[in-house]
Each structure stands twice: as C-alpha cells, then as structure tokens.
Amino acid sequence: MEKQNRRSFLKTTALIGAAATGISTKSASAKPKNILSEDRMGVLVDTTVCIGCRNCEWACKTAHNIPTEDQIKYEDRSVFKQMRRPEPNAFTVVNEYPNPQNSALPTDVKIQCMHCDHPACVSACIVGAISKEENGSVIWDTKKCIGCRYCMVACPFQIPSFDYNKPMNPEIRKCDFCIERTKKGLLPACVKNCPVEALTYGPRNELIKEARERIKRYPDKYFNHIYGETEAGGTSWMYLANQDFSKLAFPSPGDKPMPGASESIQHGIFAYFVPPAFLYALLGGIMWITKKRNEPE
Amino acid sequence: MEHFTKPSPVYKKFFTPGVFVLVILALNGLAFLAGRLIFGIGAVTNLNNQYPWGIWIGIDVAAGVALAAGGFTTAALSHVIHKEQYHDIIRPALLTAMLGYTFVALAVSIDIGRWYYIWHPLIMWNGNSALFEVGICVIMYLAVLYIEFLPVVTERFIGKVRMKGIFSILNKPLDAILRILDKGLSKTMFIFIILGVVLSTLHQSSLGTLMIIAGPKMHPLWQTPVLPLLFLLSAISVGYPMVIFESILASRSLGLKAEMNVLSELGRMVPPILGIYLAFKIGDMVIRGSFVYLTEFNTASVMFVIEVLFGVIVPLRMFLSEAVLKSKPLLFVASVLVIFGVLLNRINNFVVAYTPPYSYGPYFPSIGEISVTVGFISLLVLAYRFIVLNFPVMSLPDKSSVPQSKFAIRGTQK
Numbered sequence: 001m002e003k004q005n006r007r008s009f010l011k012t013t014a015l016i017g018a019a020a021t022g023i024s025t026k027s028a029s030a031k032p033k034n035i036l037s038e039d040r041m042g043v044l045v046d047t048t049v050c051i052g053c054r055n056c057e058w059a060c061k062t063a064h065n066i067p068t069e070d071q072i073k074y075e076d077r078s079v080f081k082q083m084r085r086p087e088p089n090a091f092t093v094v095n096e097y098p099n100p101q102n103s104a105l106p107t108d109v110k111i112q113c114m115h116c117d118h119p120a121c122v123s124a125c126i127v128g129a130i131s132k133e134e135n136g137s138v139i140w141d142t143k144k145c146i147g148c149r150y151c152m153v154a155c156p157f158q159i160p161s162f163d164y165n166k167p168m169n170p171e172i173r174k175c176d177f178c179i180e181r182t183k184k185g186l187l188p189a190c191v192k193n194c195p196v197e198a199l200t201y202g203p204r205n206e207l208i209k210e211a212r213e214r215i216k217r218y219p220d221k222y223f224n225h226i227y228g229e230t231e232a233g234g235t236s237w238m239y240l241a242n243q244d245f246s247k248l249a250f251p252s253p254g255d256k257p258m259p260g261a262s263e264s265i266q267h268g269i270f271a272y273f274v275p276p277a278f279l280y281a282l283l284g285g286i287m288w289i290t291k292k293r294n295e296p297e
Numbered sequence: 298m299e300h301f302t303k304p305s306p307v308y309k310k311f312f313t314p315g316v317f318v319l320v321i322l323a324l325n326g327l328a329f330l331a332g333r334l335i336f337g338i339g340a341v342t343n344l345n346n347q348y349p350w351g352i353w354i355g356i357d358v359a360a361g362v363a364l365a366a367g368g369f370t371t372a373a374l375s376h377v378i379h380k381e382q383y384h385d386i387i388r389p390a391l392l393t394a395m396l397g398y399t400f401v402a403l404a405v406s407i408d409i410g411r412w413y414y415i416w417h418p419l420i421m422w423n424g425n426s427a428l429f430e431v432g433i434c435v436i437m438y439l440a441v442l443y444i445e446f447l448p449v450v451t452e453r454f455i456g457k458v459r460m461k462g463i464f465s466i467l468n469k470p471l472d473a474i475l476r477i478l479d480k481g482l483s484k485t486m487f488i489f490i491i492l493g494v495v496l497s498t499l500h501q502s503s504l505g506t507l508m509i510i511a512g513p514k515m516h517p518l519w520q521t522p523v524l525p526l527l528f529l530l531s532a533i534s535v536g537y538p539m540v541i542f543e544s545i546l547a548s549r550s551l552g553l554k555a556e557m558n559v560l561s562e563l564g565r566m567v568p569p570i571l572g573i574y575l576a577f578k579i580g581d582m583v584i585r586g587s588f589v590y591l592t593e594f595n596t597a598s599v600m601f602v603i604e605v606l607f608g609v610i611v612p613l614r615m616f617l618s619e620a621v622l623k624s625k626p627l628l629f630v631a632s633v634l635v636i637f638g639v640l641l642n643r644i645n646n647f648v649v650a651y652t653p654p655y656s657y658g659p660y661f662p663s664i665g666e667i668s669v670t671v672g673f674i675s676l677l678v679l680a681y682r683f684i685v686l687n688f689p690v691m692s693l694p695d696k697s698s699v700p701q702s703k704f705a706i707r708g709t710q711k
Binding site: 149252258266276279287293 | 333334335336337338339340342344345346347349350373376377378379381408409410411414415417418421422423424425426427428429430432487490491492494495498499502503506507508509510511512513514522525651653654655
C-alpha cells in the first residue's frame with residue numbers, strides 16, 4: 001500500500017516535471033544546445049515489474065505515426081522467441097530473458113535510446129544534426145542529416161537505425177523521448193501506456209534517489225546496480241533488474257563518456273589551429289632554407 | 298645521369314585489350330551504382346543496422362585516402378626539401394593523388410544516404426566530430442590538388458587553344474587567361490604545396506580518430522588511442538611504395554623505361570618510416586597488452602597477423618636489402634606488399650575490427666558493393682591512362698636535350 005502511494009506520488013511529480021520542462025524548453029530555445037541541465041528528465045525502467053505486455057511498443061508506434069497492428073495482436077508472446085533490436089519502424093522493443101529467481105516469471109526488458117548525458121552520436125555527427133536537449137532528449141534533425149551513419153558506428157548501445165531501402169531522404173530513426181509530447185506537458189507515450197508502472201518519468205536526480213531507495217528496501221529482489229547511472233557517463237534512461245545486467249544483454253561501455261577520448265585527441269591535434277599553423281610555418285621554413293641552399297650551385 | 302627528361306603526353310593508342318576489360322568492369326560498377334541510386338543503399342549492399350559501414354568506407358574511402366598519400370609525400374620530398382632528382386615522379390604521383398581523392402569523394406557521396414546533401418558539412422559544422430574534420434580537410438585538399446595540377450593543364454593548352462567555328466573568337470581570350478593563370482600559379486604554388494602537406498597530415502591522422510569513438514565495439518587488437526598516429530605513419534610509409542608501384546606499372550603499360558635509379562633511391566627511404574610505424578604498432582600492442590588476443594584463433598587475430606607480417610615485416614626486410622632495391626621485379630613485389638599491408642589495415646580497422654554487441658551474423662560485402670568498388674578503381678585507371686596520353690605528365694627523354702625548368706611553358710619557348 002505504502003509502495004503504491006509513493007508510486008502515485010512520483011507519477012504526480014513526474015507530471016509536474018513534464019509540465020515544467022514543457023515551459024522551460026520553450027523559453028530556453030535561444031540557449032546553446034548540448035549543455036547538461038541540472039533538472040533534465042529521465043525514465044527509470046523497473047524490469048522486475050515489467051510483464052512484457054508490449055503496450056509501450058504499440059503506444060510508441062501510435063505516437064510516432066508508424067503503421068501498427070491492432071493492440072490486441074501484441075498479446076502474442078511468441079515474438080519473445082527471438083531477440084529483437086530497434087528498427088526504423090520500431091523505436092522500442094521488449095525482449096524476454098530467463099529469471100533465475102522464478103522461472104515462471106521471465107524478465108522482460110524494454111529497450112530504446114538511452115538518451116546519454118554525453119552522447120557519442122551528438123559528438124560524432126558530421127553536421128551536428130543530433131543534439132542533447134535541455135530536458136534530456138537526444139533528438140535528430142532531418143534538415144541537416146546527410147545519412148553518413150557515423151552516429152550508428154559511435155553509439156555504444158547500438159540504437160540509431162537507418163532506412164536502407166529508401167533511395168531519397170532516408171532517415172536516421174530512433175526514440176526521441178517523445179519530445180513533441182513532453183513539450184506539451186504530456187508523458188512519453190510508453191510511460192503513459194504502461195499498465196503496471198514499470199516506467200517512471202521524472203527528474204533524473206530524483207529517479208536515482210528512488211532507485212536507490214527501492215534497492216535498499218528490497219535487497220533480495222534487486223541486483224544492486226542502477227544501469228545507466230554511470231554507464232557511458234550516465235544516461236537519462238536507467239534500469240533496475242533482478243540479475244546481473246550482462247545476463248540481460250546490456251553492453252558494458254564503461255563509466256566514461258564515450259566521446260571523451262576522440263574529442264580530446266581531436267582538440268589536441270587542432271588546439272585552436274596552433275599545431276597546423278606551426279606545421280605550415282615549419283614546412284615553409286624548410287622549403288625556404290633548402291631552396292637557398294640549392295640556388296648557388 | 299646526363300640525359301634530360303621532360304614531361305610530355307605519351308603518344309599511344311588509348312584502347313588495348315586490358316583497357317576493354319577495365320571498361321567492362323567500370324560499366325558493371327556503374328550498373329550497380331544506378332541500382333543504389335534508384336532503389337536505395339539496402340538494395341545493393343549488405344549493410345544493415347548492425348553494420349552501418351562496409352567496404353565503401355573501408356576500402357574506397359579509408360584505403361583510398363591512404364594510398365593517395367604518394368601525392369603529399371613526394372611533394373614534401375621534391376618541393377619542400379628540394380630533392381631535385383625526384384622531379385620526374387612528381388607529376389604522376391600528383392595525378393594519382395588527384396584522381397584518388399576525386400574517387401574518394403565520389404565514393405563518400407554514394408555511401409551516404411543523402412548524396413545530394415554532400416555539401417552540408419561546408420556550412421554545418423561540428424568541431425567535435427572526427428568525421429567533420431576528415432570531410433573538410435579532404436574537400437580542401439582536393440581543391441589544392443586540382444590547383445597543383447593546373448600548371449599541367451596550362452602547359453598543355455597555352456598557345457594551342459584552337460577551337461573551331463564560332464568558338465574560335467574565344468581562342469585568344471582563353472589563351473590569355475591560361476597565361477595569366479600560369480604566371481600567377483608559378484609565383485604562388487609554394488603556398489598550395491605546403492597547404493597540401495599540412496592538410497594531408499591532418500586528415501590522414503583524423504581518419505584514425507574516426508573509429509576511436511566506437512570504443513568497445515572495435516576489436517582491441519586495433520582499438521587504441523594512438524590510432525591517429527598509426528594512420529599517419531602508415532600513410533606516409535605507403536607513399537613511396539605506391540609511387541614505385543605506379544611508376545613500374547605505368548612504364549610497363551605505356552612502353553616506357555622505368556627510372557630504376559630514382560625508384561631505388563625512393564625505396565631506400567621506405568625502411569626508416571616503415572620501421573617507425575612497426576615500432577609504434579608493436580609498442581602499442583605491448584603497452585596495452587592486446588597481444589593476448591593473438592593467442593585466440595579467429596578472423597581478427599589471423600587478419601592482424603597477416604597485416605603485420607606480410608604487410609609490414611616482410612616488405613621492411615625486403616626494402617633493407619640492396620639486391621631488392623636494384624631489382625625491378627623485387628622492388629615491385631616489396632612495394633605491393635606495403636600497399637597490401639596498408640589496404641588490409643584499413644579494411645581491418647573499419648570492417649574486420651568492428652564487432653557490434655548485437656549482430657545477427659557477420660558482415661561480408663555484397664556483389665554490388667564489390668562491383669562498385671572495382672568499377673571505381675577501373676574508372677580511376679582509365680582516367681589516369683587518358684590523362685597521361687593527353688597531358689604532359691610522364692617524363693620522357695627530351696630530344697632537344699635542353700635542361701628545362703619545372704614551369705617551362707611549351708609553345709612560348711623558342
């Protein structure tokens with residue numbers, strides 16, 4: 001009962017948060033992008049609660065105008081026989097894994113873009129078509145994208161997908177954290193439609209506190225780790241589970257932000273164009289000296 | 298060396314049986330290219346959401362850029378350090394670089410999903426992106442290469458603009474423009490030559506930075522923070538072998554005499570650079586402890602061993618031998634091995650080493666991808682042949698035996 005109360009409380013705060021970000025994204029549109037906001041939003045996915053109904057898949061498709069089967073068809077659990085990945089027409093998918101604690105209750109894991117705090121895709125994109133928004137969403141701009149797929153190479157969670165069969169205007173497609181909905185103060189479609197409240201939307205800092213609280217309260221139920229708190233430098237979407245995350249096919253990208261190494265090398269080589277300019281001057285000097293030396297002969 | 302040479306067009310027929318084969322390969326590639334443009338990338342390639350980059354990036358772009366390194370390495374040798382004896386190989390190397398980068402640009406354009414947005418990086422900048430750096434440098438370097446090649450064009454046409462019919466009124470002004478261009482270029486060329494060398498070192502190394510962001514998705518035998526340095530060193534080390542390879546091949550195909558004395562001297566400079574590259578590659582492996590992966594027997598370890606053994610160690614030993622340097626066939630083999638090593642290194646870095654966490658099966662290039670790559674290479678060779686037959690690129694013995702300066706203008710002399 002008490003748990004239920006706290007859940008609904010969180011949901012209310014989440015709604016307030018959504019409304020707040022809805023207002024703040026509008027007013028902050030002039031601010032530079034890709035700066036981490038203190039009150040960026042996130043989602044806590046409690047895989048121990050998820051029942052694998054795949055309502056989130058249906059809701060996601062509906063919210064993004066992707067053609068979909070009737071909601072009733074999603075009750076078919078035979079899709080879990082094979083592992084699925086997000087695709088151009090499926091921004092989120094649920095996979096099922098065995099549960100060592102109770103074989104009758106398999107563990108279901110919803111996957112979608114993690115919305116990293118330091119996204120590799122944003123750093124990699126040749127034209128800056130991907131950006132980290134103030135409310136935490138990592139979104140893609142169709143007007144800029146050239147379709148080079150470097151974001152796909154860079155992503156540690158292997159999330160962005162590409163329309164390989166479209167000759168004109170193929171898109172990089174992935175979860176956009178329902179930015180069109182959250183702007184209006186609505187919950188992301190998957191969070192809204194989850195019947196068991198396995199998904200909790202709220203300020204990322206609050207979600208971490210909540211996740212810690214749950215682990216502390218039910219140490220037998222949860223594996224003591226919040227996936228996404230530090231992975232790849234932290235992500236907006238975070239997970240709780242009843243077993244080691246590697247058994248649930250979560251990758252181990254390490255705790256450092258993915259773009260760290262490449263950006264420091266990149267900026268080291270350039271360093272405000274000093275090294276290239278120095279090299280230019282050096283070569284010019286050598287050229288001049290050797291020419292002088294050759295001339296008198 | 299008492300005879301003098303002068304760049305001039307080679308007078309030969311364009312078509313030979315070999316050329317016909319190339320034309321067929323080129324047409325085959327263009328057919329698949331049309332398929333890609335009409336039906337999308339998925340229709341002709343084996344690329345998917347697990348393997349976003351294939352051989353169009355690994356071979357056409359990454360290896361293409363590396364193998365065009367002959368351009369900037371010879372430019373540095375001849376124009377920056379002023380080793381005058383290498384003048385004869387400058388123009389063929391420049392031509393290869395120019396054509397090489399042109400095809401790199403073409404290959405990038407067809408690999409990206411929205412080829413008609415290829416100009417976007419020029420105005421939409423992301424300084425954090427290694428790919429942006431590569432893109433901008435390649436575009437600028439391509440422009441520089443065209444400028445460096447312009448004197449060959451002016452030399453060919455000054456005093457020879459003879460258009461017929463109504464266009465004949467344009468002959469005089471065109472000739473004047475060419476002369477002004479030639480004069481301006483000979484005074485300012487040094488700016489572009491240095492710029493070309495700087496841009497090359499920048500993007501050759503940034504090409505190595507590209508895969509660093511892939512992190513653990515790249516096999517640890519290749520994933521290292523010193524990738525940019527390894528890419529730069531390998532590009533420099535393949536520069537002269539590539540020039541030797543082309544010179545021997547072109548002289549054979551065009552019925553010219555290969556200038557073995559120049560090529561042997563060029564070969565003598567390979568071991569130090571290749572040695573440094575090998576030292577860094579082995580040193581990096583020891584420091585990171587990645588040699589443990591060599592005890593496993595899989596595609597990655599086999600490819601790594603082939604790359605280092607036959608692509609670096611064997612040719613390094615060969616280039617150190619005086620007998621190899623003096624022998625045309627052996628020098629050719631040694632050069633081919635270095636080229637093979639760098640080609641394989643780029644394929645390994647971009648294709649073999651890429652192991653996505655979720656995959657439904659390994660990537661292997663499709664017939665369409667291979668056809669387009671082979672087609673592009675064939676087109677490049679055909680363009681090379683056409684240009685050397687029509688422009689003063691290859692150095693031929695000069696009958697008048699008057700020493701010529703580099704920017705001597707045919708037609709204005711005498």
